[in-house]
Amino acid sequence: MISRMARPKFYHFLGCIIPHRYPSIERAARLVFEDLGVELLDMVGATCCPAPGVFGSFDRVTWASIAARNLTIAEAGGHPITTGCNGCFASLWDANHELHVDEELRKRVNENLAEIGREFKGTIEVTHYVDVLVNTVGLDEVRRHVVRPLEGVRMALHPGCHWMRPRALKKKDNSERPRIFRELCETSGAEYVPYKDELICCGAGGAVRTADLKVSLDFTKQKFESIEEAGGADIIVTPCPFCELQLDLGQVEIQKNFGVEFTYDVLHVMELLALAFGHEPGEFGLKTHLQYLQRKSEPRWERLGVKA
Amino acid sequence: MTSPETESAVIIDEPDTSFVEMIKRTGGPNVQNCFQCGTCSGSCPAGARTNYLVRLIIRKALLGLKEEVISAPELWYCTTCYTCQDRCPQEVNPTDVIKAIRNIAVAEGYMLDNHRKTAAKVVDAGHAVPLDKDTWRKLRESVGLEPVPPNASGNPWAIEEIRKITRKSGFDSLIGYEEMRRAAEEKARQKAKKG
Ligand code: SF4
Ligand code: SF4
Numbered sequence: 211m212i213s214r215m216a217r218p219k220f221y222h223f224l225g226c227i228i229p230h231r232y233p234s235i236e237r238a239a240r241l242v243f244e245d246l247g248v249e250l251l252d253m254v255g256a257t258c259c260p261a262p263g264v265f266g267s268f269d270r271v272t273w274a275s276i277a278a279r280n281l282t283i284a285e286a287g288g289h290p291i292t293t294g295c296n297g298c299f300a301s302l303w304d305a306n307h308e309l310h311v312d313e314e315l316r317k318r319v320n321e322n323l324a325e326i327g328r329e330f331k332g333t334i335e336v337t338h339y340v341d342v343l344v345n346t347v348g349l350d351e352v353r354r355h356v357v358r359p360l361e362g363v364r365m366a367l368h369p370g371c372h373w374m375r376p377r378a379l380k381k382k383d384n385s386e387r388p389r390i391f392r393e394l395c396e397t398s399g400a401e402y403v404p405y406k407d408e409l410i411c412c413g414a415g416g417a418v419r420t421a422d423l424k425v426s427l428d429f430t431k432q433k434f435e436s437i438e439e440a441g442g443a444d445i446i447v448t449p450c451p452f453c454e455l456q457l458d459l460g461q462v463e464i465q466k467n468f469g470v471e472f473t474y475d476v477l478h479v480m481e482l483l484a485l486a487f488g489h490e491p492g493e494f495g496l497k498t499h500l501q502y503l504q505r506k507s508e509p510r511w512e513r514l515g516v517k518a
Numbered sequence: 519m520t521s522p523e524t525e526s527a528v529i530i531d532e533p534d535t536s537f538v539e540m541i542k543r544t545g546g547p548n549v550q551n552c553f554q555c556g557t558c559s560g561s562c563p564a565g566a567r568t569n570y571l572v573r574l575i576i577r578k579a580l581l582g583l584k585e586e587v588i589s590a591p592e593l594w595y596c597t598t599c600y601t602c603q604d605r606c607p608q609e610v611n612p613t614d615v616i617k618a619i620r621n622i623a624v625a626e627g628y629m630l631d632n633h634r635k636t637a638a639k640v641v642d643a644g645h646a647v648p649l650d651k652d653t654w655r656k657l658r659e660s661v662g663l664e665p666v667p668p669n670a671s672g673n674p675w676a677i678e679e680i681r682k683i684t685r686k687s688g689f690d691s692l693i694g695y696e697e698m699r700r701a702a703e704e705k706a707r708q709k710a711k712k713g
Contacts, residue, residue: 226647229667233658236667252668255676257644261636263598264646267620268629268637270545272689276640276680325686326679375600376613385604410563411599418564420632421594428567429597495661 218346220292220337221284222250223302226258227451228294235451237494238484239294239339245355245487246347250292253283259293259301262372263416266301274315275322277305278330282323290335292342294480296450297415300372303336307379338373339480340449341382343394352397357488359399363515365482366403366443367392368433368457370450371411385409395447395479398486403443407436412448414456424467430460434472444513446476454478459500475509476501491516534582540622541579546615551608552576558602558612570595572602572612579619588623594630624692637693641684644670644677 228235243250257276258265265273280302284291293299309316310332320329337345343352369391377385388409392402413419413429437443448454458476465471476499477485484494491497497508511517541549552573559565559573570592578587587593596616603613623629640646648671649655655665666672670680684690 224667224669226645229658229663229669230645230647230649230654230671231657233661233663237661237663254668255670255673255679256668257670257676257680258640258646260640261646263617264633264636265640267594267598267617268624268633269687269689269692270617270621272684272687272692275683275687279679279683322683322687325682328679371597371599371601376603376611377600378604378609385600409601411597411601413563413597416594416596416598417633417636418595418597420636421630425564425568425595426597429563432563493662495657498657498661 217247217249218342219249219251219289220342221253221287221289223253223256223259223280223291223293223298225293225295225298225451227455231500232451232454232478234495234498235294235454235478235480238478238480238489241489241494242480242483242487243342246343246351248342248347251287251289253280253291256280256283259295259298261297261417262301262304263297264420267417271315271318271322273301274305274308275319277301278309278319278323279326279328281306281334281336282328282330284334285331288334290337292337292339294339294449294478295452296338296370296372297452299336299338303380306332306334306336338449340373340391340394344390349393349397352394352483356397356399356486358486358516360482360486360515361399363400363513364403364442364444365395365398365400366405366437366440366446367395367408368412368446368448368453369409370448370453371415373449391449391479395482398482400445400447400482403437403440405436405440405443407433412453412456412460414452419456423463426456427460427464427467430456431464431468431470433457434461434464434474437474443474444510445482446474447479447482448476449479451478455500459504461501462504473507473510475514485514485516528583528586530581530583533580534584537579537582537584537587541615541618544618544621546611546618548608548610549576549579549615552580552610553608555607557605557607558610561601561605563599563601564595564597568592568595572596572616575619576610576612576615579615584622587619588626588628593620593623594633629693634693634698637689638695638698641681641690641695642677644680
């Protein structure tokens with residue numbers, strides 16, 4: 211007899227970059243969660259998380275107030291939040307945490323929220339897609355849905371920073387030797403390619419991309435060079451749309467600023483899984499990544515082992 | 519973006535502790551734990567390519583050199599990657615300290631124009647990266663999604679709520695929101711006149 215579990219439900223926090231610049235990630239996430247029987251609930255009227263390194267650097271109380279407003283939308287419905295962005299995850303998770311431990315901050319935030327008839331109560335949990343896939347669904351169940359293993363595809367990873375750091379607070383993975391994101395990506399059947407600078411930041415965070423694009427791209431360039439030193443890869447996979455933007459569109463910008471050409475296909479982990487689950491790239495619009503639109507190019511289908 | 523070379527030595531008779539107290543209140547409560555081992559700067563990808571030195575900034579802060587620290591443009595090269603925070607043996611939480619110092623810098627008027635503009639976008643549209651062109655709505659449709667997502671982009675009441683928060687918290691005046699808005703309106707008027 212099959213025991214039936216209640217369908218897990220999560221409030222789906224979109225943020226800015228996924229719905230407004232990389233909608234293929236949103237579509238892929240909807241396909242993958244649908245396949246896995248995870249229900250995503252709309253967060254009507256949610257705003258920017260707001261960007262932790264940007265707003266958190268400007269004014270901590272305003273940052274926490276806008277983040278808390280987003281949290282109250284999920285609190286009202288009583289389900290946890292999930293998001294596919296390391297930055298949104300950091301903002302919402304950190305704010306949720308800080309508002310639990312810092313009473314003074316909570317008081318000031320709730321004074322701001324009182325203006326709009328809301329109150330932070332601290333009753334829900336904030337997760338990343340990776341957490342849902344690994345902890346709620348489980349890797350065995352994910353593996354069971356892989357009908358098109360990406361065998362022979364050489365995959366470099368960019369786990370990014372804010373899902374697992376700061377390590378002492380997030381308590382998710384060993385940030386010096388992480389394995390969870392790798393294990394998740396390996397369910398796709400692609401082959402993991404290690405490279406020296408895998409754990410270095412993409413360079414976009416902390417308001418640096420806005421402050422000085424060239425410096426931020428210099429981080430990104432170092433990562434590509436490190437992948438080349440390791441013998442290259444067919445794809446780069448990340449759990450974050452801001453990292454994806456920096457690595458994907460960043461290749462066009464690096465070419466403009468440094469005269470070096472890289473042509474890596476950069477996939478969000480949900481796009482990787484959508485392919486492995488048998489969805490065609492056209493079902494979620496893989497070729498709408500900004501790199502392709504700007505270069506008038508397409509994904510390197512032969513390297514991906516799938517057809518357009 | 520670099521600081522000018524320091525022309526002469528800064529004489530410190532007695533460290534001024536008021537800056538440290540400010541940092542402690544603004545999100546960096548452990549700043550005084552720092553024993554200057556340099557693990558943070560040795561781990562820092564920003565320091566590897568710019569003149570941003572997190573250890574030096576913390577030392578200067580501990581000595582009360584507030585103006586020198588908050589006015590330095592390189593303060594904005596930290597990507598908040600938290601590598602230093604994960605490695606600091608003294609639980610200084612250097613990333614949090616840098617964010618606290620940035621908060622103080624902004625409160626005292628040191629903010630880059632580009633950062634002001636990004637901040638204003640959230641007040642204007644509810645999103646730092648807004649759905650501000652038809653291209654983006656069409657892009658969504660082309661991947662099989664509704665043109666406008668269920669976030670603030672299609673819900674003006676949500677943006678109104680953000681405005682109420684930023685007015686109340688003083689963020690509007692901190693970033694000079696009204697001045698920016700008036701300048702943008704004036705520019706649009708001029709353009710309309712010419713056009
Ligand atoms: S790693 Fe920690 S203790 Fe060492 S210099 Fe940096 S902040 Fe100070
Ligand atoms: S968080 Fe900032 S200071 Fe710390 S290692 Fe990363 S870039 Fe450097």
